[in-house]
Amino acid sequence: MTNGIPRSIRSGIAGLLAGAAGWSNQALADGVNLQEPASVLARSIYDLHTIITLICVVIFIGVFGVMFYSVYAHRKSKGHKAAQFHENVKVEIAWTVIPLIILIAMMFPATRAVLEMKDTSAADITIKVTGYQWKWGYDYLQDGFGFYSTMTTPMAQIEGREAKTANYLLEVDNPLVVPVGKKIRVLITANDVLHSWWMPVFGVKQDAIPGFVRDSWFTANREGTFRGQCAELCGKEHGFMPIVVEVVSEPKYVAWVADQKKRAAAVADDPNKVWDLAALVARGEKVYANNCVACHQATGKGVPPAFPPLDGSPRVTGPKADQIHILLEGVMKDGKATAMVSFAKQLSDTDIAAAITYTRNSWGNKTGEAIQPAEIKAARK
């Protein structure tokens, strides 16, 4: 993209040099193998990988032992004369049949693991996971609450203005919480493009496909906080939609669910409440930071031409119905959806009202007008 190049010239070399020094102290010990499993399934995958890799290494050493012996012993410079054989049916049959037998042997444990992986029946808890550009949504279907989970690593760390912390890029505002030892079935889907929900320690990776629901499962066998990432390219912030799962004891989980339910009730604001401007702007700033900055930027300047500026946009400061319509319906161009998708399902009336009020009263935009949740409610449908 055209605006990538100038930036590279500006900060490229300087950044490389400056960072190299600070980086070396921060680096943790890098792993060289699959992460320590935290579920039965991940454990069988781990062992399967170890066995297969070992078999491969042994064959590799065997074959290349022969090659290197030949490289060493059959050199012309050592005066070795070339033999002229070029066929040996017995040997050829042997090296077709023996690998076949080894492969068949490998397929037994592999098949068992596949069948285990596919068995999503008899789950204790079912959670729906939805991929969005660029955050995850979790819905606890049996308990009727849900929330979004967004990366919390600040831009300042990403751009090197602050020291990077241990969970750099792998930290979120609202982790998924599950009880230890319970079979969790995850239903995975997406809202916009493909994503993939990947938790290495549980051995779960399932693509999230818009319009389709796929499932997978895990049973965490120890408590702790575990981290994963989106594993299917989903646009420019693909590297910035981590997954954090907290595995807690059963009583803690029960308490957490009760708390979430209470909070969900409290957050479901009364759409008829009348807000004052300052309160709406304050709330709108948060909504904007969680839902809009990725494209329109904190400065409101966007990333033209892909993402238009909101600062100074006549569609933002003009008649309010315009922007309400944009947020509820998304923007269509030439009959197809643009990156500006509808927020009608993701955000409550209050949140949408707050976001609009914020954009109309921030940066250079000064309409001084508060949009009330009731207006959004009225504009829906």
Added chain:
Amino acid sequence: MTSATHGLGHPQHAPGAHDSHDDHAHGPPSGFMRWVSTTNHKDIGTMYMLFALMNFFIGGVMAMIIRAELFQPGLQVVNPDFFNQMTSLHGLIMIFGAIMPVFVGFANWQIPLMIGAPDMAFARMNNWSFWLLPPATILLIGSLFVPGGSLSAGWTLYPPLTVQQGMGMDLVIFAVHIMGASSIMGSINIITTILNMRAPGMTLFKMPMFCWTWLITAFLLIAAMPVLAGAVTMLLTDRHFGTSFFNAAGGGDPVLFQHIFWFFGHPEVYIIALPAFGVVSQVIPAFSRKPLFGYTSMVYATASIAILSFMVWAHHMYAVGMPAAGQLFFMYATALIAVPTGVKVFNWVATMWKGSLTFETPMLFACGFLFLFTLGGFTGLVLAIVPVDIQLQDTYYVVAHFHYVMVAGALFSAFAAVYFWIPKWTGRMYDETLGKWHFWLSMIGFNLTFFVQHFLGLAGMPRRIPDYNLQFANFNMVSSLGAFLFGGSQLLFVYIVYKCYRGSGEKAAANPWDGAEGLEWTLPSPPPYHTFETPPAVK
């Protein structure tokens, strides 16, 4: 185009064209038009190779940008969107612009010489299939400069992300169409040439292995490229004409694209690998001074790999989610490919066994190929195992795996081919010392770059991300340093090739290698502009 009138009308006699008929022997017209209008397989072969070299460097610069961004955690060099454009274009350009054309270049130069034919069967179409390619590259590179930038959804072009892209995507789709058409024409030419124009006595089972692998590859191309063309056309209509092939809201399915894409994509892997196998099957016997072991089984192994390659596509899609029966079928079929591939590796090692080995640069690259490609084959086997793949799909392990197969496989074998045949093409020996430097620097740089990526993938680093957690920092830095070394050493290659074409270096004999056999080595180096106008006799 101004030189058009100048170039055409001045035929010159090819020096030393001993086997051409005097009255209609003509050399190339001179100047620019020689290259535009040429129907000579040698000229076209040379153009293919130079074109591939240029793309190799364009794609290489993109790789350097990627590795510079990943040198350390944080965003330093480019923004994430531009990063994604680099990974996407790097893949497309290296596959369609560099690796495939360079092997077509070898085919053009070598197949007629190896089977004793005067030229390719459809000489005019040969010219056309080459000249389709530069416009495709212009579209690909040009897409970087249109509003919204180029394709940033990966070379695999998965919707719905590719439906979201700007007009750069349309340019990429057209480029893919054009390159596909070019490949199909090239393949028709190769098949026809091999089946119809062999010198008397050159039966199919006397053909050099390189011709066999290309014959089979050409069939793969004809079967696979139209599938890709169909897939990208459906993308285009989804983008602009309101169809919903890949849109669930309209009754389509995004996963359908992946099935169609990989139905092309997996054979594509072998389209790239088989000619590389062919090259190595020429080079190893030559420097072992011993005939290729198990020629017939090599042919059958190649054919079975080709057939199996159409039955394994979904092993790229285990994480998409499919029924257990589907996963098991694709796992078994994929594992089965290891058998014929193993046969080839064993045959090469057996060819070296008890030979009289020397290690000139082509042989070094062929051994490098054998060693590293096999390693890539083994990681492929690991990835074939569904549950393991679930952990490794879309991580750096996969990136490492396919670079072992594509770079250490196809690219190293292409280097072997160039060093092996460049004395024939230019009449000059390359600089052996520099060639060895090129090999060892490439070998070290390549492994520094890609070996550590296995660890990154295992430890959990996804691919296609511009920034990563600190636990991945060490290996990423090693990988980037390796990449800079690997990239930089390719300049040496250009210099070595340039020296040969400039005509410096020792004059090459008709057969500069004592172990090399085949019709091409019976011709002078360089061969006259027209060769085998009267077919040679093959016993």
